[in-house]
Amino acid sequence: MKAFCQLDERVSWRSFYEAALRERDPDALPQRIADAQKAIAEFALALLRANIDNKREKENLACAHLVLEDLKRLYLADKDAA
Numbered sequence: 001m002k003a004f005c006q007l008d009e010r011v012s013w014r015s016f017y018e019a020a021l022r023e024r025d026p027d028a029l030p031q032r033i034a035d036a037q038k039a040i041a042e043f044a045l046a047l048l049r050a051n052i053d054n055k056r057e058k059e060n061l062a063c064a065h066l067v068l069e070d071l072k073r074l075y076l077a078d079k080d081a082a
Contacts, residue, residue: 012039013039013043013064020033020035020068033068033072044061
């Protein structure tokens with residue numbers, strides 16, 4: 001996965017997030033979720049390092065993280081039920 005060092009790469013976390021949400025292959029889903037979570041964390045860190053106070057972007061990151069956690073829980077529940 002590409003490293004996210006600059007804020008110019010904003011599209012990156014959203015691309016990974018959307019890919020995780022669209023993933024239909026249960027075998028590929030955990031990796032998609034992990035990639036999206038990593039991209040979100042790296043972008044959040046870049047915001048902090050750049051000392052950028054963008055409340056809307058921070059809220060978007062937090063919401064995306066929560067959605068991915070829910071998706072992960074649903075995946076694990078389905079896997080355990082099978």
